[in-house]
Amino acid sequence: MAARAQKFFSTTKKGENFELKAELNSEYKEKRKEAVKKVIANMTIGKDVSSLFADVVKNMQTEDLELKKLVYLYLINYARTQPELVILAVNTFVKDTDDVNPLIRALAIRTMGLLRVERIVDYLLEPLKKGLRDEDPYVRKTAALCVAKLFDLSPAIAMDNGLVAIVQEMLSDRNPMVIANAVAALAEISGASVKKDVFVVNNTILTKLLAAINECTEWGQICILNSLATYRPNDAREAREIVERVMPRLQHANASVVMNAVKVLMVYLNYVNDEDTTKQIIRKLAPPLVTLLSSEPELQYVALRNINLILQKRPDVLNQEMRVFFTKYNDPPYVKYEKLEVIIKLASDKNVDQVLSELKEYANEVDVDFVRKSVRAIGRCAVKIDSAAEKCINVLLDLIKTKVNYVVQEAIIVIKDIFRKYPQRYEGIIPALCENLDTLDEPEAKASLIWIIGEYADRIENADELLEHFLEGFKDENALVQLQLVSAAVKLFLKKPGSAQEIVQRVLNMATQQNDNPDIRDRAYIYWRLLSSNPQAAKAVVLAEKPPIEADTATVSESLLDELIQNIATLASVYHKSPSLLGGTAVDVSAVRGETTLEMDAEEPEVDARSVAQQVNAAVGGGIENLLDLDFGGPITTATPTSGGAGLTPQKSNIDDLLGLMDSGPGPSTPPYGTPTASGGFGGFNFGSSLGGGSGPSFSFPKTSLLTSADAQGLELQGTFSRKNGQPYLELTFGNRSGAPMSDFAIQFNVNSFGVAPAAALQVPSPLGPGATVDVSLPLNTSGGVQRMEPVNLLQIAVKNNVGVYYFSISIPIHVLFGNDGGAGAFGSRWGDFALSSQQFTIQGLGGVQDLAGKLRRNGVVVAQQPNPTTFQVTAQTINGEFVVAELNISSGSGVAVTAKAKNADLIPLFQQSLEGILRS
Structure with missing residues (x-):
């Protein structure tokens, strides 16, 4: 039986890789080529063929250009996982860079630049230098991009060997494609380099770029247009000349070239002081933007997001092109929403009838979200255009008569905004709104109608009955509705004291005794105290005249808008976010709003300290959220160092300031640790003072003030660094200058450049009595989180006790971290x-x-x-x-x-x- 089973399961097949290995070593060239194609196919679908590395590399030495490309493709994919085997291919690479065929020379340089293996950099330098000076422009333009790849891998090598300088010289090359690639490479290097003067467009370079732009490929034109957008012309005449050279790009077939040309013109409009020229440029901008709306939906969306920014900066660019933004039945939702935003921006006295007719049609469509936005857009038109407010009201009333639930509710929400914009003007429509009381089921619609009832309680005869309708389910209502009910009841009482006393008493009782929401309770208590102590003051506060709201069609803040105009045709202009935020966690630093409605008297959202910290971290790279892991339970305060300490500058004690402080670094009053003083000393450090024998060096520095009692609620802290027997320590002196004992001390280090962290828990004798002082030695190691700081040796530290949490920063001398064995x-x-x-x-x-x-x-x-x-x-x-x-x-x-x-x-x-x-x- 066993023999039969063994015979049944036995096979002579050794696997696909084994067969490929045999084919790769075949004596027939075509068979080897087919084998390499099979390997590439397997690699493409995710199969592991790294075991065939050596066999594939053998096929590099061939005259067949197609086969060589396939092998190079394989090498690029597996170079990182097999760095030691890449060296086997180096000789062939170097040989190919001297080939008579420029395509092979360029291919070899390009592939070596894509391998991303540090060990191959040594062999790449000389071929790359030759490639940058090559007689063939195809090789030169390929080598220029390879320098950017090398800079990303090793900036020092690229700079020290003069490669970047050679690329800078290539801006004067006679071939336009070489110039375009040099521009692209230098722009990439400049973005990644600490030195921002790697690529600066001057008058000489400007002339070369303008001459090359007409002869470049689409990709080259985009690179040159991007660089032109960063140039600042010397005068209006130069700006007009550049505009004239760029304007023909608006007629290009490639959408990206068109958008980058639009970006250049939008930037240069700021430098053209001639009104006729400005009008001419604006007139030329409209046709290409309109043409982009005939493209596929994805391109339409990108174009619309950029048009949104352009109209915010220059509203007159498309003021004659309203009809092209009307939606089509087959437009995707994301395109419809963007078109709606543009329609609102273009709406004016002249076209408002056309706009309202179109929006009314949209409000009858089947897409619920689009209908809601269309109804809200009608309200925004009323707020934006005074003369059209009555027309908008009539359209909204017609929509309310349809009795479609979500249309009615959205209409009530926007009518509330219209009442804020035009007080005491359209109260006659309130009965029509109140007829739909029973159909409301959305919190925002309920809150809007309650606000209207409270605001016009003296003009609504049955206002108390209407509020009673909502009070029946007060406990189950959304917090937004409950807040509005509390405010409306108080308004009703102040306007009709005789008939509303029972209602206001009932509402305040429920809000204070049967509600767990602190915002609602606090508001009710404030109203209660006002009504019971000074009704006239309550009337002056609650019934004070409210400022009318203003139309806000801005999608982004003014400060962000200029930055986004500089980045038209990039992801930043699509997301409407600062480019600096797109590399990490996006932080919404601008008032990004898809729709403009009145913010009602609602509760403030609770501040999520960790969320705020992550946003600050994304913006400034501080990694501060790690320090917020200390859940100390006490009040969080920020400490201000004395004039002799290396700490933080004085700030207000709130969470926003606290988060902003974490990247402040050493205070300006004293040099940071390790900075030479004016007298030639070294910040008072006692270098070389021995603390005893042992297996490693020992030394210490004088202590300086880190926290003062005035700013740390009685806690006084001094500190410095030392080494004992080769072990780094943080030497701290804690002093209690308050009238109560202190306990529960703890410490935490933020992520830093060296990963410095406590090697043991902080041991402070507890309780630390009033007036007491204690010295503590905290051993350190480098097991913490690593993140580059500025300056590199900056440490950010949090200390807590039973009173609060305190932050300070200190710079650690580098030789405190030197190991016992220096190698x-x-x-x-x-x-x-x-x-x-x-x-x-x-x-x-x-x-x-x-x-x-x-x-x-x-x-x-x-x-x-x-x-x-x-x-x-x-x-x-x-x-x-x-x-x-x-x-x-x-x-x-x-x-x-x-x-x-x-x-x-x-x-x-x-x-x-x-x-x-x-x-x-």
Whole structure:
């Protein structure tokens, strides 16, 4: 039986990859080519064919361009997972960059730039330099983009080897496509570089760009138009000349070219002071925008979102083109909604009849959401155009007569806005509204009608009966409705005291005794106190004249609008968000509103501190929400440091200010830790002072004030950093200057550049009595969250006790983090690593350098070698693995010339600060 089973399940097939491997090594070229195609097909559908890496790479050396492209495609896909095997292909890449065929040369450079493997950078440099100088423009334009890819992988190498400078020179190339690619590469590099002067359009570059724009491909024109939008013309004449050169792009067949040309013209309108020229530009902008509305729905949507911004900036651009924005029966909902917004922006005295007729038709459609927005749009027209208000009211009354539930409710909501805009003008329609009392089931519609009843209680004979209708289900109503009922009952009482006393008593009782919502209870208590203590004051407050509302057709705030105009035809203009917010969590910093309605007397939303923190983090990169994990239960306050501390600047104690403080860094009153003082010292640090023996360096710094009792509710805190036997510590002195004992102390570090965090819990003897002071040593490690800070060595710390939570920031000297083993044996290999960032500096005015090696060792710096008495080769490695290697040369006994190298270039300035302090001690 077993034998039969074994025979049944046995097979000679060894799997598809085995068969592909055999075909890839076939002696027949066509068979190998077909095998590579099968490998690419498997890779495309997600199968793992990485085991065939070596066999596929063998086929790189071929004259067949198609096969070579397939192999390169495979390499790009698997280079990251097989970085050690990519080296096998390097020789072929280098050989291909010298091929007589420019297509192969360009293909090799392009592929090497896409491999994204640091180990291949060494081999890419020389071929890339040759490619940038190649006689064929196709190779040059490909190499220009490759520089941008290399900069993304290793900015220092791209800058130090002059590649970026060569690309800058290519802006003067004779070939327009090379210029376009150079513009694209430099724009990408400029966006990612700390230095923002990598690509600046000047008069010389401007001339080249304008000459190249007519001969570029669509993609090249887009890149050049983007760069022109950043240029600021010297005068109106230059602006007009640029506009004339860009205007023909409005007739291009590509929608993206058209939108980028529109962007340039919108920007340059700010610099053209000639009224005739301005009118001419505006007249030219309308036809291309209208043409875009004949495209497929997705393009229509993008165009409409950009048109929305353009009309907010220049309302007269499309004032003669209203009809093209009327919706079609087959338009998708998202296009209909955007067209509706544009219609509202274009509505005026001249076309309002046409607009209202169209909106009334929309209100009879079957799409409920679109009908609601159409009814609301009628109300917005009434608020925007005074002369059309009565026409809008009549249209709304006609819609109410249809008795369609959702139409009636939306109409009541917008009529409330019209009453706010035009008080005491259209009260005659109130009976028609009240007839629909029983059909209302949406909170906003109920609240709107209750507001109308309360506002016009003295003119509605049965106002008390109408309110009674709503009071029957007070407990089950939405909070918005309950708030309006409380306000309306009080208004009714103040206007008709005799008939409404029972109602107001009943409402206030239910709102204060049978309601858990603090906003409703608080409002009821305030009204109760006003009515019982001073009815005249209550009347002056509750029945005060309300300012009429104004039409607001703005989709974004004015401050954001200019930024979005600069980014027309990008995602920012579609989302109506600042470009800086689209790289992370989007923060709605503008008043983005799809519809304009009166905000009713409703409760304020509760502030979600974590949500606000995440938004601040997305905007400024502070990572502050980590500090909010401390659920201390006490009041949150912000502490103001004394003039001698490294803390925060004085601010108001509220959550918004608190969140804004977290990226403030050291206060301006004192230099941060590790910054040389004017007197030549090092911020008062006592470098080299021993704290005892042990296996590692030991030293400490004088303490400075971090929190003062005046701003931390009696808590006084001083602190500094130290090392004991190679272990970093935060030395703190807690003082209680209040009249009550303090307890429940805790500490938390925010994410920071080195991941510095407490290695143990904060141990403060509790309770800490009034007037008492205690010293605490908090051991540190680098197990915390990592996120780059500015400055790099900034730490943000939260301390709490039973009274409150307090925040301060402090800068940690880099050599506090130096490990016990600086990696002396690794100095040689690290020093020769050309991938490291290198900087040179000189420390002057030392007045002679004594016992240099001893000073360095006592502060955690390892002296790796000493080739001669005046030269020291040192290495310093932080406890999280970052390192700096340096060569120190003593010159004339009064100064030290230093060449420092590090993988992380941000470490070198910190190393320089620490080294200067060490040598001056």
